[in-house]
Amino acid sequence: MATCWGLRSCCGARRRALWPAARHLRPRAGRSEPGGARTRSYGLSSELLRTDSFVGGRWLPAAAAFPVHDPASGAALGMVADCGVPEARAAVRAAHEAFCSWRGVSVKERSVLLRKWHDLMIQNKEDLAQIITAESGKPLKEAHGEILYSAHFLEWFSEEARRIYGDIIYTSAKDRRSLVLKQPMGVAAIITPWNFPSAMITRKVGAALAAGCTVVVKPAEDTPFSALALAQLANQAGIPPGVYNVIPCSRSKAKEVGEALCTDPLVSKISFTGSTATGKILLQHAAKSVKRVSMELGGLAPFIVFDSANVDQAVAGAMASKFRNTGQTCVCSNRFLVQKGIHDLFVKKFAEAMQKNLHVGNGFEERTTQGPLINEKAVEKVERHVSDAVSKGATVVTGGKRHQYGRNFFEPTLLSNVTRDMLCSQEETFGPLAPVLKFDTEEEAIAIANAADVGLAGYFYSQDPAQIWRVAEQLEVGMVGVNEGIISSVECPFGGVKQSGLGREGSKYGIEEYLEVKYVCYGGL
Ligand code: ADP
Secondary structure, three states: OHHHHOOOOOOHHHHHOOOOOOOOOOOOOOOOOOOOOEOOOOOOEHHHOOOOEEEOOEEEOOOOEEEEEOOOOOOEEEEEEOOOHHHHHHHHHHHHHHHHHHOOOOHHHHHHHHHHHHHHHHHOHHHHHHHHHHHHOOOHHHHHHHHHHHHHHHHHHHHHHHHOOOEEEOOOOOOOEEEEEEEEOOEEEEEOOOOOOOHHHHHHHHHHHHHOOEEEEEOOOOOHHHHHHHHHHHHHHOOOOOOEEEOOOOHHHHHHHHHHHHHOOOEEEEEEEOOHHHHHHHHHHHHHOOOEEEEEOOOOOEEEEOOOOOHHHHHHHHHHHHHHHHHOOOOOOOEEEEEHHHHHHHHHHHHHHHHHHOOEOOOOOOOOOEOOOOOHHHHHHHHHHHHHHHHOOOEEEEOOOEOOOOOOOEOOEEEEOOOOOOHHHHOOOOOOEEEEEEEOOHHHHHHHHHOOOEEOEEEEEOOOHHHHHHHHHHOOOOEEEEOOOOOOOOOOOEOOEEOOEEOOEOOOOHHHHHEEEEEEEEOOO
């Protein structure tokens, strides 16, 4: 590892080798290249392209390395440190050591450091966005959006750091005062997915650091570069060594590394975003030593269009909610429930909008709105959902098969005549498939929407105020979009009910996930 991949220096020649096939990472036109930190080949800041783990403020190679691929072309982007259990334990120790001092750093100072980290993200937003597109395939415009969203979590929690309050409670005992203190939990193990390689990290880490916790991040194996670039900027911002640690690992090591992190006695908190299946495994680990957990798991978002809806608004919302990140977000609409009076018009307009506005291609191409799926397995799942639905009577309105652009691409697909027994009604597709079910009554729509063991986001379109209240209150989800298809924002609580998870991220509630409540009974007054 050390000889081949230990890119500890910022040597331009070595960095260029990281992106042999990323032909789209070109220098930006008109950019001056004074020979500073920018590589001449790709216009990326060489400082941000890291392959080693980041532990205790140092870049460390691991004994092995794993390849990361560009999902659009399949080409290798680079080899990254494949950390194992020893590296995970070392990172936890570094985080624990740092916690002993970080918890005592004033909230003002923590706030200033988080703000600096945010500012550096904004300064480097072009490069960070390119890294996201290279490793996740997401269209560059969306990657830019993610970087702003991601940086805003650091900004938000830099502000929240200074608003951690306790309480004083007066009881019947006159000679006592009862105090409630909020204290940082300790070391947080943070396990993140590939679909938002940057924002899923800052949403957790911003809150954790603001609260006074330190973190060990295990990023998804598909997208470790964004996590490592964040480490470089954290370091540059002056976040002390050991406060933010990153240990990438391959899929084959994720299980043992996850277990090591989630059972280590020095870890107090686990925060995970990913599939419900993996979340359940981590919950079992957490149970062994009763660790605090936050889980942001899968969804099956219903998108309901009532007869009273403005159909054009509903179509615009459906496009945004379904096709962002090529359908690969946990809040993407998974099931379209459309009332019979508006059904045919909605399907017609939805199909037209898809054919006109969705362009499949490489995320670096200007016109692209639909990049590749993350890997072959993801494409197979969409294909399976389509063929299952068609075999049970669904109609392909548009799309329906793999896209000729390349191996990981699938045509944006609209199915009608979908029924509840089809896989696409029951499982999260995580791809560009929009299945439409027809319903008669509001009660029926609610029953279908709630017939799921998960409940993350739900959307509906209606112009009837009474119906809006009824439906918003009855949907069994953590987040509701009423006449809106995109609802996430740093100021608002993100999270689900049922098997979609535990806890909330972002907002004023997010920081609570990293704070313990301590009651102090102060007597003898
Ligand atoms: P996906 O199937 O979309 O990759 P996962 O839930 O499997 O979703 O992955 C989300 C994150 O969880 C990734 O960082 C992955 O490496 C990690 N992960 C997967 N399996 C395990 C496991 N058994 N223990 C710990 N982490 C895991």
